Amino acid sequence: MCIFCKIVNGEIPNKTILEDEKFLAFEDISPATKVHVLVIPKDHYTSFDVVPPKIMAGMTEFIQKVASKLNLREDGYRLITNIGEHGGQVVHHLHFHILGGEYVGRLVGDKIKE
Template sequence: MASIFTKIINREIPAHIVAEDDNYIAFLDIMPLVKGHVLVVPKQEVDYIFDLDPEVLSGLTVFSQKVAKAIDKTIKCTRVGVAVIGLEVPHVHVHLVPLRTMDDINFTRPKLKLSNEELAEIAETIKGGF
């Protein structure tokens, strides 16, 4: 069965996409830790990051860097944090989280509940950073 991220890649369910190429896609987390929290996903459906082929893993890092730089340009933050947890969805994904404090990347705290309009506005803002 396809993961929720594969369904986003295949446009079977909507997402606020901020960047995409032939191998990777980046979109807003719909339950973000902070505004501007982005997920970066390889289009190849693999559950565990260290099971990716070396070329795909390195490409994921380079693509994530481009997205992080766009976030850093457009979202007020001290820097962009990165985390790979890998327990929530069985499809590799990198969390890029705009940080002002260490607590901004605390996955145990309550997530934000933003409207579709707020998410769309944030996505357009980040797209402007490329």
């Protein structure tokens, strides 16, 4: 069982931001920005490449609610998902990073650091 499935099952504690019957948003344990939240479906999908579009439609709405709750929608935020080894995916459970609360910089031209 992956770490995010253990979080969903209550085996690993988390700092929940928002939760409903299908999705969970919680604080990242190693934040990269002032606000760094992970959003996951409660059902296990390994990545964006395999998730059904119907689930993504619900996840889109949920992510927008999380961004509103965190007061990020006015100033903006970055939304990222990593897919596969070359995309930098470490946990193979679909998840989105919401980064914000401060200027996060431009992605184009930024160097990716290990």
